[in-house]
Amino acid sequence: MTSVDALASLGRARALVLRTTTAERVADAVREEVVEGRLRPGERLPEQAVCTALGVSRNTVREALSQLVAERVLVREANRGVFVAQPDRDAVRDVYRVRRLVEPAAVLSGEAWDAERVATVRAAVDEGRRAADTGDWAGVGSANQHFHRALVALAGSPRLDQQMALLLAEMRLVFHRVPDVREFFEPYLGRNDVICGLLEDGDRERAAREVTEYLAAAEAQLLAAYDPR
Secondary structure, three states: OOOHHHHHHHHHOHHHHHHHOOHHHHHHHHHHHHHOOOOOOOOEOOHHHHHHHHOOOHHHHHHHHHHHHHOOOEEEEOOOEEEEOOOOHHHHHHHHHHHHHHHHHHHHHOOOOOHHHHHHHHHHHHHHHHHHHOOOHHHHHHHHHHHHHHHHHOOOOHHHHHHHHHHHHHHHHHHOOOOOHHHHHHHHHHHHHHHHHHHHOOOHHHHHHHHHHHHHHHHHHHHHOOOOO
């Protein structure tokens, strides 16, 4: 079954898609539902339901879903349809391999580093704190996604921003494997705050080191959530 909330949220993206009427925009809308945790691993995504939600043609949706299959966000199963992907251990390792190259470098050497960009990082930290205060741990997860997106945005590269969107979609699917969402995300609220504080102080070198250590710890925790081989 497809999440009713996800389809309703896709419906709210209809105005954006209608302004462009492209498969890429449809793919962006569906991918964002994955990033925000509204589409979960293993959920079926019927073409007609997406057509209805976004008000676009079936051919456009089919093209968009094929793009997301190529990105490993979705999988196509013969005679069954299209489903949200369920990343395995190798996918976790590869995603973190890329993140360890990209995120610390954006923090250390990003050409778009300025007060406005750092304020976006702070906004994500504050968003996570507010969600935690209300016990909204799924919201904390979304805020964490926004935090890492803001770190990569320090590079000032639209291509890296686009690549990060793909990585965040895969990451959110991985996070669904965590048995206790609060236990996983709560310690990173403080670590996010530390990294942001270092950026605000202009200590980019130390902030980059913190990001590297952070990613290593998160990868180890996520791999532990999978059955050992």
